[in-house]
Amino acid sequence: MLIAVGATLAILAPLGWMWQSSLLPDSYDVAEMGYVDWGGGPEGEHHGTGHGTPVKELVADPNRPADVREALTVHVEKGRYTVNGTSPGPTLEATVGDLVEVTLVNDNVTDGITLHWHGVDVPNAEDGVAGVTQDAVLDGETHVYRFVADQPGTYWYHSHQVSHEQVRRGLLGAFVIRPEAAQPEDRDELAVLHRYAEGATLNGEEGTTTVDAEAGESVRLRVVNTDNGLATLWVTGAPYRVLAVDGRDVNQPGEIDDEKYGVPAGGRVDLGLVVPEGGVRVDFGGSTTMVFGDDPSAGDDPRPPKTFVDLLTYGEPADIGFDTDEPDRRFDYRIGRRPGFLDGHPGLFWTINGHLFPDIPMYMVSEGDVVVFEIDNGSGENHPMHLHGHHAVVLSRDGVAATGSPWWIDSLEVRDGERYEIAFVADNPGIWMDHCHNLVHATEGLVAHLMYTGVESSYLVGGKPGNRPE
Numbered sequence: 001m002l003i004a005v006g007a008t009l010a011i012l013a014p015l016g017w018m019w020q021s022s023l024l025p026d027s028y029d030v031a032e033m034g035y036v037d038w039g040g041g042p043e044g045e046h047h048g049t050g051h052g053t054p055v056k057e058l059v060a061d062p063n064r065p066a067d068v069r070e071a072l073t074v075h076v077e078k079g080r081y082t083v084n085g086t087s088p089g090p091t092l093e094a095t096v097g098d099l100v101e102v103t104l105v106n107d108n109v110t111d112g113i114t115l116h117w118h119g120v121d122v123p124n125a126e127d128g129v130a131g132v133t134q135d136a137v138l139d140g141e142t143h144v145y146r147f148v149a150d151q152p153g154t155y156w157y158h159s160h161q162v163s164h165e166q167v168r169r170g171l172l173g174a175f176v177i178r179p180e181a182a183q184p185e186d187r188d189e190l191a192v193l194h195r196y197a198e199g200a201t202l203n204g205e206e207g208t209t210t211v212d213a214e215a216g217e218s219v220r221l222r223v224v225n226t227d228n229g230l231a232t233l234w235v236t237g238a239p240y241r242v243l244a245v246d247g248r249d250v251n252q253p254g255e256i257d258d259e260k261y262g263v264p265a266g267g268r269v270d271l272g273l274v275v276p277e278g279g280v281r282v283d284f285g286g287s288t289t290m291v292f293g294d295d296p297s298a299g300d301d302p303r304p305p306k307t308f309v310d311l312l313t314y315g316e317p318a319d320i321g322f323d324t325d326e327p328d329r330r331f332d333y334r335i336g337r338r339p340g341f342l343d344g345h346p347g348l349f350w351t352i353n354g355h356l357f358p359d360i361p362m363y364m365v366s367e368g369d370v371v372v373f374e375i376d377n378g379s380g381e382n383h384p385m386h387l388h389g390h391h392a393v394v395l396s397r398d399g400v401a402a403t404g405s406p407w408w409i410d411s412l413e414v415r416d417g418e419r420y421e422i423a424f425v426a427d428n429p430g431i432w433m434d435h436c437h438n439l440v441h442a443t444e445g446l447v448a449h450l451m452y453t454g455v456e457s458s459y460l461v462g463g464k465p466g467n468r469p470e
């Protein structure tokens with residue numbers, strides 16, 4: 001009897017301790033959670049103790065007038081979010097160099113909302129992460145975002161408050177930054193992929209979207225994956241090129257004939273193609289389709305090619321502008337999975353370097369550092385990893401060096417069993433989320449942050465605004 005009680009206690013006591021220690025306070029500073037990882041670089045001022053620049057002061061030039069002004073009003077009805085009455089919301093457009101000013105209006109969302117400019121490397125206070133870079137914008141409130149659209153490309157905006165719910169239910173839209181000079185393509189088309197409760201859509205429409213294009217026209221097709229999983233696309237009737245990935249041009253992209261392409265969750269790709277006599281068709285996972293001119297498949301659903309385009313070898317090498325041989329910081333982002341507690345709830349949760357949220361690394365950098373991350377996924381599932389505020393270049397996958405065009409990403413599909421090395425220059429001070437863009441996984445603990453020395457936090461997760469970034 002005593003042995004049984006002792007054995008039970010031996011199991012229950014540590015479990016009780018694990019449960020207790022997983023409980024999150026009502027409000028907390030992400031900069032104070034977990035442990036500090038200096039990545040082998042110099043240890044600067046510990047965050048939280050210094051008198052650094054507050055996140056809220058990291059803004060665009062407040063004296064510069066806006067070139068583009070928009071107002072976006074978010075409304076929720078029967079669990080469906082709209083922006084200015086539609087979902088996807090209106091496509092924002094700017095020309096490179098414009099100062100963009102967006103006024104977000106919360107019409108009736110009781111949880112509060114924010115806007116994150118996915119892939120646009122904005123100043124930290126404009127990044128739209130509730131509890132990290134701002135407070136959630138509550139019912140009846142407004143918030144103004146200001147930033148320079150400094151890189152042409154395809155981006156999108158979405159909520160980063162209760163994002164696993166609000167994004168899935170439609171709080172999103174595309175954002176296109178055009179180059180100063182006219183593009184060489186005759187046509188510029190957008191394909192925003194989103195799966196609502198009713199099914200897969202393309203620019204909000206189910207099934208086939210037909211574009212009335214003539215043979216000989218060249219097309220830039222901007223594909224935005226707003227879902228939680230990889231979007232697979234393939235082209236029938238003509239070869240295609242990958243012109244840009246995550247808002248960065250591919251150097252000398254070659255013609256692709258018989259390969260499909262995978263867009264990670266949150267990622268974007270610009271495809272280039274020329275409409276042939278007889279038309280061309282793009283399939284997105286089979287249930288939505290875009291046809292230019294006639295449908296070349298003539299009634300049959302074309303089968304996807306067997307292999308994916310591999311960006312590790314696609315295109316031609318070019319200078320990336322910095323040296324990655326001796327980085328200032330080198331970090332591990334090792335993803336695993338194990339049973340445990342998250343805020344008192346038992347479950348199977350993601351780990352980062354063996355730790356469960358919130359006992360995870362705070363990756364510390366200083367401005368100007370060359371930073372290398374090794375992302376290693378041994379978790380049993382794929383993870384589309386998204387670093388805010390920066391574009392990183394892929395150095396290698398599973399130890400094999402990249403030999404194609406510089407492969408710049410803000411959203412990277414890291415399949416189970418894969419190991420990537422990526423590098424970037426720390427040139428945008430702040431506190432930046434570095435998380436999985438399968439937003440359900442983010443709620444299951446796959447969230448860390450990159451923080452600059454000399455910066456201190458301005459906001460708390462939880463608290464009165466009920467900030468819940470995931």
Ligand SMILES: [Cu+2]
Pocket residue numbers: 382383384436437438441442446
């Ligand atoms: Cu994930």
